[in-house]
Amino acid sequence: MPQTPVSSAVSEPTDHPLSGFVVAIDGPSGSGKSSVSKQVARTLGYAYLDTGAMYRALTWWCLDRHVDLDDPAAVAAAAEDFPLDIGTDPDAPHVLVGGADVAEAIRETRISTSVSKVATVIPVRELLRLLQRQLISKAGAARGGVVVEGRDITTVVAPDASVRILLTASEEARLARRSRELHGDADETSVSATRAQIVDRDRLDSTVSVFTVAADGVTTVDTSELDFDGSVRAVLHIVAAARA
Numbered sequence: 001m002p003q004t005p006v007s008s009a010v011s012e013p014t015d016h017p018l019s020g021f022v023v024a025i026d027g028p029s030g031s032g033k034s035s036v037s038k039q040v041a042r043t044l045g046y047a048y049l050d051t052g053a054m055y056r057a058l059t060w061w062c063l064d065r066h067v068d069l070d071d072p073a074a075v076a077a078a079a080e081d082f083p084l085d086i087g088t089d090p091d092a093p094h095v096l097v098g099g100a101d102v103a104e105a106i107r108e109t110r111i112s113t114s115v116s117k118v119a120t121v122i123p124v125r126e127l128l129r130l131l132q133r134q135l136i137s138k139a140g141a142a143r144g145g146v147v148v149e150g151r152d153i154t155t156v157v158a159p160d161a162s163v164r165i166l167l168t169a170s171e172e173a174r175l176a177r178r179s180r181e182l183h184g185d186a187d188e189t190s191v192s193a194t195r196a197q198i199v200d201r202d203r204l205d206s207t208v209s210v211f212t213v214a215a216d217g218v219t220t221v222d223t224s225e226l227d228f229d230g231s232v233r234a235v236l237h238i239v240a241a242a243r244a
């Protein structure tokens with residue numbers, strides 16, 4: 001995908017029809033969406049689209065341009081000029097903004113703690129939804145299938161996906177996972193330091209998307225009691241059943 005501003009990238013006819021086999025995965029923060037989706041895509045030889053990375057990259061772009069994140073109109077205006085180039089190879093999912101490699105920067109705490117301000121701006125969501133459908137369509141056509149994960153993929157971005165899954169886990173399990181990832185530990189102090197990045201973010205994000213209960217036709221996979229490989233197997237099982 002060339003680095004054209006998002007608004008011109010989606011100025012061609014909207015709502016691209018999906019191509020290939022599309023696996024849509026939503027869920028709350030820390031449920032394992034990114035890591036599980038990436039592994040499922042690798043196993044199936046499919047493309048992988050991390051839509052959260054798109055919201056994170058836009059947040060990086062806004063902060064880089066000193067846009068006031070508390071001003072929704074300013075954030076929406078910045079989204080119109082957003083020069084995003086995001087890859088869909090699960091082994092090397094690059095994220096470039098205006099040519100700058102931001103793949104690591106978008107994982108920093110300053111982004112995680114402010115991304116919801118950007119993701120709750122409705123015109124931003126509509127712009128990214130159109131771009132996401134365009135990316136899904138291209139990637140699905142190129143690789144025969146694509147695994148797409150986020151918060152509103154099963155309900156808003158790709159309700160017409162071949163398989164729709166809500167990947168969930170208890171708050172306790174999600175806090176412990178993210179705490180281990182960030183602090184190498186899941187003791188009381190680490191879990192409490194992680195809470196803002198899980199619970200507070202989900203609270204804000206759930207004002208614009210439904211990702212804690214499965215919509216009609218969406219299959220719930222609760223990973224609270226599963227390890228990583230078990231979660232991947234559970235998703236692959238659902239995909240295999242749908243393809244049979």
Ligand SMILES: Nc1ncnc2c1ncn2[C@@H]1O[C@H](COP(=O)(O)OP(=O)(O)OP(=O)(O)O)[C@@H](O)[C@H]1O
Pocket residue numbers: 027028029030031032033034035036052177178181223226227228229231
């Ligand atoms: N079933 C599992 N059991 C244990 N750990 C897991 C499991 N699934 C994922 N993890 C680990 O939990 C952490 C969070 O996973 P991941 O980043 O994939 O979640 P996420 O849902 O994409 O979160 P976010 O929406 O905040 O980006 C990672 O360190 C991942 O390796």
Ligand SMILES: Nc1ccn([C@H]2C[C@H](O)[C@@H](COP(=O)(O)O)O2)c(=O)n1
Pocket residue numbers: 029051052053055056115116119149150151152153201205209
């Ligand atoms: N389809 C999506 C994907 C992500 N978001 C929001 C929710 C998160 O706060 C943020 C970053 O997502 P993450 O990388 O943590 O999965 O983006 C959304 O609203 N819709």
